[in-house]
Amino acid sequence: MKTKILVFFLVVFSQSFFSQKIDQKYFPKEYVEITHPEWSKNATIYEVNLRQYTPEGTFKAFEKHLPRLKSMGVDIIWLMPIHPIGEKNKKGGLGSYYSVKDFRGVNPEFGNMQDFKNLVKKIHEMGMYVIIDWVGNHSAWDNSLATTHPDWYTKNRDGNFQPTPWYDWDDVIDFDYENPEFRQYMTESLKFWVKEANIDGYRADVAGFIPVDFWENARKELDQIKPVFMLAEWESRDLYKKSFDMTYSWTLFEKLKDATTQNKGIGGLVEYLAHDVGSVPRNAYRMVFTDNHDMNSWNGTPQRNFGKGLETSIVFCGVVNGMPLMYSGQEAGLDRSLKFFDKDPIEWKDHPHAALFSTLFHLKHKNQALWNGKYGGEMVRITNNKMDKVISFHREKNNDAVLPIFNFSNEELLVTLDSKYFQGNYTELFSKEKIQVKESYTVSLKPWDYKVLVKD
Known part of the structure; x- marks a missing residue:
């Protein structure tokens, strides 16, 4: 039970700091x-x-x-x-x-x-x-x-x-x-x-x-x-x-x-x-x-x-x-x-x-x-349905943007991102695959897999 409470606290704490711009x-x-x-x-x-x-x-x-x-x-x-x-x-x-x-x-x-x-x-x-x-x-x-x-x-x-x-x-x-x-x-x-x-x-x-x-x-x-x-x-x-x-x-x-x-x-x-x-x-x-x-x-x-x-x-x-x-x-x-x-x-x-x-x-x-x-660009966290294993965020500056996704686990995962505020056409950096990101974006990740989406 203590572990679950700690995980919940980390998610809430990190989002409060990391999902919006911080007042400097x-x-x-x-x-x-x-x-x-x-x-x-x-x-x-x-x-x-x-x-x-x-x-x-x-x-x-x-x-x-x-x-x-x-x-x-x-x-x-x-x-x-x-x-x-x-x-x-x-x-x-x-x-x-x-x-x-x-x-x-x-x-x-x-x-x-x-x-x-x-x-x-x-x-x-x-x-x-x-x-x-x-x-x-x-x-x-x-x-x-x-x-x-x-x-x-x-x-x-x-x-x-x-x-x-x-x-x-x-x-x-x-x-x-x-x-x-x-x-x-x-x-x-x-x-x-x-x-x-x-x-x-x-x-x-x-x-x-x-x-x-x-x-x-x-x-x-x-x-x-x-x-x-x-x-x-x-x-x-x-x-x-x-x-x-x-x-x-x-x-x-x-x-x-x-x-x-x-x-x-x-x-x-x-x-x-x-x-x-x-x-x-x-x-x-x-x-x-x-x-x-x-x-x-x-x-x-x-x-x-x-x-x-x-x-x-x-x-x-x-x-x-x-x-x-x-x-x-x-x-x-x-x-x-x-x-x-x-x-x-x-x-x-x-x-x-x-x-x-x-x-x-x-x-x-x-x-x-x-x-x-x-x-x-400042790092802005993107929530997903595998928050205990996957880190996703967005960075943007002067119309340039990247959306990286990382699977820090040895499991194959189907991950859905809440990408409502980050929609657009992207190209994956390494595979060169063209990707359209909508209000939600789902991607299959192999163990220790990563994607770096670069906005077109």
Whole structure:
């Protein structure tokens, strides 16, 4: 009985938030004070694990993949840290990207500064943009700052350097952002790469461990050089206002996992969508994903995390509010966890996921309903007769509209949607079937099936 009451409450709660436009009284339109780069409004993003991308693992070798990524619809190339890696207390044979020995240097494993500049130039020439990973919370033990400015680090009770408290990051030592001289150094280092190599922004590692006022000032100074794009590895509203264009949506990853392989149903997903519409600032961007370097190396492959619902989850990320991410090798069906501290090249091969991502990315470019933040259409829930298994919604902007339907179950279902307010002629994105949606629309869905109806 308690279960039935809970399900009823979730349905009523989610509909009250999700089936109509939400009054943005808590987040007025101008809550996000930064200006997103114009090119980011319908952008997609791709994470590059350079070490594992090619047998050579270099900037030059990666350049050969740029035409393929461009043709797939990738806009933002996110490079994992490009800096020299510390030797002291390093992990594995090659060490962690995230143990930075020199914040203004290039890892010789990848090439030199000129090689990096050439890569950035080629990316720009192809109409794409590049951001680099920034590890501002800590450094390698043998970073020269530990010798020249030991006062820039936190200390334990014995007065010694310490890894970031609470984590087993024993290959790095923790910075002290209470020191104004250190803040200035780190801000100038961020500006260095924009000025020197013409990069377009940063992905900030554990951004929430660093004070918000540091990021707000850094963003202001970076934007004075050129409009930058900032991605926070964090999930917090306070980072949107003056600092970051986009944050991670870790929650969606977990709720998709719950709905596919953890047998928890779609209640968590519905709650996520309701909160996204009701509590996320309208002009904020969220990065949505089924894999990234952390998930792949430490939490298993997408195949394990999402099982038979993997493609369903990929498509879901392609049409909900947010910017979809593709991680290195996903388009090749990467089905193993890449080693993090040693060489472990990706096996490149043809795979259906390449076409899946490409179709979604190109749809995002041209269909304004799927654009990012305020540029896109709000998600409006469509009720159906299988509310405990099927999620259906509608997004519309400037006469562009999509109507996605997802079966998050292992059952074959005949689903009827209450589509009174969403009538029209549509084309199913993947099958190209022409569909007329009337006051109600009935569709047969196989287990884990999905349909994305695009309004003609």
